[in-house]
């Protein structure tokens with residue numbers, strides 16, 4: 001049980017200080033209990049607690065949208081507010097289908113995801129998602145969905161630092177899907193530029209560009225799900241800043257408010273935005289939105305978060321620390337059970353050989369063992385995923401990997 005938090009640490013109910021190796025759940029990018037954020041929330045609750053986002057507005061929602069488009073990739077200049085990553089994904093998927101229809105191309109309804117993709121837990125997200133445990137219990141899911149293959153190729157790419165050399169050709173799987181369904185039925189492809197929840201899979205060199213090219217060739221929208229990668233995780237504000245490939249939409253949440261108040265945001269291009277904006281004044285442009293879209297408390301939190309990121313250079317701090325982080329992480333190569341290590345910015349993964357017949361058990365033991373040693377890690381399958389707050393110091397990186405080395409030697 002976690003009862004308090006400050007900076008890089010949680011406090012447990014038995015009063016232990018735990019080093020946060022996961023930024024909460026990939027979201028507390030500026031660290032815990034940041035003064036600007038605490039003050040902004042205190043001020044906002046006194047000033048304006050709630051305002052409807054339908055018909056009405058409030059200044060901070062517009063201020064936040066403007067600030068966000070100052071740091072968003074080129075051309076992604078419009079923002080739709082949601083309350084979570086899952087809602088951002090649903091919003092982007094619905095926007096894609098509605099956009100084509102608004103342009104008179106209503107036959108484009110198919111949504112294409114990727115095996116091993118994680119896009120939250122709502123029906124659209126689990127349908128385009130590719131994690132079996134999240135899908136198998138929930139019936140037939142959304143119709144008209146298909147998946148390209150995942151990019152994990154441990155035989156060719158194990159222990160790669162940064163982007164893997166091999167696998168650009170996995171993007172060509174989209175051509176197979178086009179052959180099967182015809183491009184005229186496909187609205188959008190959604191991928192995580194770096195797949196986080198499935199165990200931290202970097203895009204192979206050239207892969208995202210190839211996906212972009214195939215989408216362009218066939219008039220398919222490309223959505224990047226940046227719920228994890230957005231706001232500095234890769235050492236840049238957003239994934240296009242490092243991969244050089246710009247999608248048509250970006251979904252975000254988590255780091256947008258430092259995880260403190262639930263909020264998400266979907267970035268879209270002028271072209272997508274404008275496609276909905278040609279009706280008469282009294283008619284609703286887009287029949288989609290949430291009671292809490294652009295909630296004033298969330299907007300104030302996000303504004304204070306962005307200010308903190310800016311003042312402390314946190315959106316690019318991952319790049320400054322990346323090589324130190326990389327060396328420390330890869331120093332675990334050769335320790336028991338380790339079959340792959342991968343990294344980029346301030347994210348890293350250690351893939352463990354599963355115990356025969358008992359998948360996930362080894363990684364779970366590592367999680368418990370690390371927690372006993374006062375370090376919080378996250379595991380997914382038999383992969384340890386690390387994503388500390390971007391304020392981490394070098395000596396805390398040493399501490400994190402020192403503890404992990406002990407954990408790997410200790411567990412069965």
Ligand SMILES: Cc1ncc(COP(=O)(O)O)c(C=O)c1O
Nearest residue numbers: 084085086118119120225227228
């Ligand atoms: C890429 C991605 N998309 C969507 C989500 C869902 O976000 P939330 O849990 O806020 O609904 C997550 C959560 O980890 C994510 O990693």
